[in-house]
């Protein structure tokens with residue numbers, strides 16, 4: 369049976385979570401968030417792959433590598449949220465659901481954080497929920513992918 373895979377992408381500076389501005393982002397590390405996200409995927413019978421990079425091109429490559437292979441993407445683009453047009457374009461080439469995720473609520477912060485280049489592509493947006501946002505975003509992505517999944521043709525339960 370082929371596995372269902374959700375790809376979690378983490379943008380610049382998220383590798384510093386745990387010590388980076390804990391008053392905004394909390395004290396959980398990125399690994400803590402990935403573990404919680406993976407648990408949410410596993411509970412639904414899915415695999416979760418994670419990639420963090422401080423370089424936009426690496427994230428673009430990760431999206432390309434996911435096209436046709438993973439069924440959903442959850443992305444916390446970090447500051448690329450606000451200006452990462454090449455990440456936007458890569459995500460636009462992805463055919464499955466995309467969930468935009470933030471620990472904080474950028475709309476309640478500095479004006480330059482109010483624009484998201486990812487939002488127009490996103491099936492759902494999870495922001496301002498802190499650590500709880502990770503498993504919730506994964507659940508939303510998987511539910512959206514499952515809803516989009518083509519009919520398997522299994523009509524064994526239908527009346528003949």
Ligand code: DQA
Nearest residue numbers: 444446447470471472474481
């Ligand atoms: C963030 C919000 C962004 O504005 C910021 O640049 C980040 C983290 C969040 O998770 O709240 O790096 O995406």
